[in-house]
Amino acid sequence: MNMYLNTRQINGFKALSLCSVGLIGFIISLYGQSDFLLQAGDVWRLISAPDNNDINQQIIFLLRLPRSLVACLIGVNLGIAGALMQGLTRNPLASPTLFAINSGAACLMALNSIGFGVLTHIPSEVATFAGALIGGLLVFLLGGGLQQNANPLRLVLAGIAINGLLTSLTRAALIIADDMAYSMLHWLSGSLSEVDWQSWSQLWPVSLLAFVLALSTCRGLNLTALGEQTASSLGINVTFLRGRVCLTVLLFTSISVTLAGPIVFVGLIAPHLARALFRHNYFLLVPASGLIGGALVCWADLLSRSIVPPAETPVGIVTALIGTPFFIYLVLRGKS
Amino acid sequence: MLTIENLTIGYAGVVILDGLNITIPQGKITALIGPNGCGKSTLLKTISGSLKPTKGKVSLAGQDLSKLSHKTKAQLLSILPQSPITPEGISVRQLVSCGRNPYLSHWGGLSQQDRDEVQAALIETGLCDLADRAVDSLSGGQRQRVWIAMVLAQDTDYILLDEPTTYLDLTYQVELMEMMQKMNRRGKTLVVVLHDLNQACRYCDHLIVMKKGAIIAQDEPHKVFNSQLLKEVFSLNATIMMDPIANKPMCIPL
Numbered sequence: 001m002n003m004y005l006n007t008r009q010i011n012g013f014k015a016l017s018l019c020s021v022g023l024i025g026f027i028i029s030l031y032g033q034s035d036f037l038l039q040a041g042d043v044w045r046l047i048s049a050p051d052n053n054d055i056n057q058q059i060i061f062l063l064r065l066p067r068s069l070v071a072c073l074i075g076v077n078l079g080i081a082g083a084l085m086q087g088l089t090r091n092p093l094a095s096p097t098l099f100a101i102n103s104g105a106a107c108l109m110a111l112n113s114i115g116f117g118v119l120t121h122i123p124s125e126v127a128t129f130a131g132a133l134i135g136g137l138l139v140f141l142l143g144g145g146l147q148q149n150a151n152p153l154r155l156v157l158a159g160i161a162i163n164g165l166l167t168s169l170t171r172a173a174l175i176i177a178d179d180m181a182y183s184m185l186h187w188l189s190g191s192l193s194e195v196d197w198q199s200w201s202q203l204w205p206v207s208l209l210a211f212v213l214a215l216s217t218c219r220g221l222n223l224t225a226l227g228e229q230t231a232s233s234l235g236i237n238v239t240f241l242r243g244r245v246c247l248t249v250l251l252f253t254s255i256s257v258t259l260a261g262p263i264v265f266v267g268l269i270a271p272h273l274a275r276a277l278f279r280h281n282y283f284l285l286v287p288a289s290g291l292i293g294g295a296l297v298c299w300a301d302l303l304s305r306s307i308v309p310p311a312e313t314p315v316g317i318v319t320a321l322i323g324t325p326f327f328i329y330l331v332l333r334g335k336s
Numbered sequence: 337m338l339t340i341e342n343l344t345i346g347y348a349g350v351v352i353l354d355g356l357n358i359t360i361p362q363g364k365i366t367a368l369i370g371p372n373g374c375g376k377s378t379l380l381k382t383i384s385g386s387l388k389p390t391k392g393k394v395s396l397a398g399q400d401l402s403k404l405s406h407k408t409k410a411q412l413l414s415i416l417p418q419s420p421i422t423p424e425g426i427s428v429r430q431l432v433s434c435g436r437n438p439y440l441s442h443w444g445g446l447s448q449q450d451r452d453e454v455q456a457a458l459i460e461t462g463l464c465d466l467a468d469r470a471v472d473s474l475s476g477g478q479r480q481r482v483w484i485a486m487v488l489a490q491d492t493d494y495i496l497l498d499e500p501t502t503y504l505d506l507t508y509q510v511e512l513m514e515m516m517q518k519m520n521r522r523g524k525t526l527v528v529v530l531h532d533l534n535q536a537c538r539y540c541d542h543l544i545v546m547k548k549g550a551i552i553a554q555d556e557p558h559k560v561f562n563s564q565l566l567k568e569v570f571s572l573n574a575t576i577m578m579d580p581i582a583n584k585p586m587c588i589p590l
């Protein structure tokens with residue numbers, strides 16, 4: 001029994017450290033790297049003595065706070081989505097990118113901005129979200145998601161095919177609408193610079209729903225780790241579980257990509273670090289991947305503003321710069 | 337009683353089992369024997385419901401198994417797959433606890449009764465000392481016992497075991513067969529895939545002999561086990577003698 005308590009304490013300590021890392025990043029991102037010379041004190045005064053006429057407080061409240069909140073929550077979303085994907089496919093290299101969600105979103109956004117057919121009449125955010133869902137669903141259906149004994153590899157292949165198709169459609173749209181190319185490219189690199197309180201109010205309800213769904217799949221994922229056959233003989237409806245996990249990943253990723261464009265590698269790195277810290281229990285892995293993802297995007301956003309100030313490097317580029325070496329390390333380690 | 341009617345199943349359009357009719361007697365140990373690749377694992381997977389038959393049905397006490405919910409089915413019938421997957425780092429106790437899943441409510445954890453059942457399964461399989469070890473750090477035979485403990489913890493009336501004696505040394509093989517007999521005396525019905533024909537005859541009450549996806553014979557060992565059958569199914573020339581200890585048939589290859 002003593003042993004048991006110990007692992008519990010150790011896990012608590014790890015979780016606490018993760019929270020602190022995230023929180024520190026969050027607080028610094030509220031005032032760091034500003035043209036207005038914001039200071040930590042301004043953040044404190046915003047909490048202790050809010051003053052509508054204080055320009056620094058207003059900047060933090062209207063610009064910085066929503067941006068940091070959205071950055072964190074998007075990181076949480078992507079981290080959890082990655083953990084779920086890896087659990088479902090039992091493949092440590094799976095990530096939400098597999099679902100063609102990013103390319104689906106990009107495609108419809110591009111078509112929307114060049115005024116393609118009916119798409120002209122709907123707001124660009126709705127088009128982007130719809131594109132994300134369509135891309136994801138296409139991969140899910142083509143990948144045999146509804147079949148009983150679908151091979152996870154089929155999902156990967158479907159992902160590659162649909163991704164290719166949607167990406168080339170996006171390119172075509174960009175070539176037609178040359179003047180849109182810059183803002184599209186900016187979005188395609190994953191950027192948090194357009195984010196405001198409205199983004200936050202769109203983000204949190206969807207994320208909350210997806211989070212509840214994610215928790216409900218944890219036990220199933222724990223058993224899926226024993227193989228689908230064993231999971232099924234232990235009373236898990238594997239087809240139903242797969243559907244729920246895919247829906248959850250779709251919600252998490254679609255809303256994130258709609259608001260900030262594709263922020264790559266977070267969904268791959270976060271679950272790996274989480275697994276290194278908490279092993280295989282999804283009841284711990286899901287929140288931990290979320291925490292790590294949140295901290296990661298928060299710090300990456302901070303970095304993105306510090307590389308060449310006052311210009312902003314899109315946050316997706318920062319995560320890619322961190323993520324690529326990590327990915328190569330994973331692949332090399334897997335080989336040996 | 338577990339009955340299989342007119343069962344047809346295949347992988348990706350290739351038919352493996354064609355129109356099988358099998359009756360598995362209740363409260364007995366049934367051995368499933370046959371050469372490699374004849375469809376034994378496929379049959380067990382279909383009975384357990386992880387493969388859907390193209391035709392025919394599996395019923396338990398007259399009730400069509402495919403109509404039951406996954407959870408209800410998992411309370412009636414458990415299976416030890418031929419090559420189960422061990423997740424990295426999972427401990428023995430955690431893996432055995434997975435066997436209790438069919439009894440948990442959707443959001444609930446293990447109850448005291450669940451923990452007691454897990455402990456009993458660990459004791460039964462002699463794994464108490466290893467309970468906190470990681471399963472992937474155990475030997476092949478120890479690992480096999482962990483999986484058997486998981487099936488024990490699932491505590492179902494029907495138990496399917498796909499080659500449970502692989503990796504086990506002779507002592508543990510015999511121990512496992514005796515454990516099966518003990519479970520059987522407690523009212524469990526077992527179906528076991530075995531490659532050791534003499535063990536099958538000695539410890540099991542009923543034999544099902546398969547070849548290339550078809551049933552060649554199904555009955556008590558002394559009724560079906562003869563040199564003609566061995567010749568037909570395994571292309572093996574052997575002589576049959578009575579085992580002087582258990583008074584069951586046994587074969588000696590010539």
Ligand SMILES: Nc1ncnc2c1ncn2[C@@H]1O[C@H](COP(=O)(O)OP(=O)(O)OP(=O)(O)O)[C@@H](O)[C@H]1O
Nearest residue numbers: 347348352370371372373374375376377378379418
């Ligand atoms: N997933 C699969 N896809 C396609 N064919 C399969 C698959 N699994 C098994 N088979 C084929 O089905 C046949 C029966 O296989 P099965 O695993 O049931 O044999 P078995 O009797 O259990 O053999 P063994 O004694 O070697 O375990 C074999 O010819 C095999 O090649």
Ligand SMILES: [Mg+2]
Nearest residue numbers: 376377418498
């Ligand atoms: Mg087999």
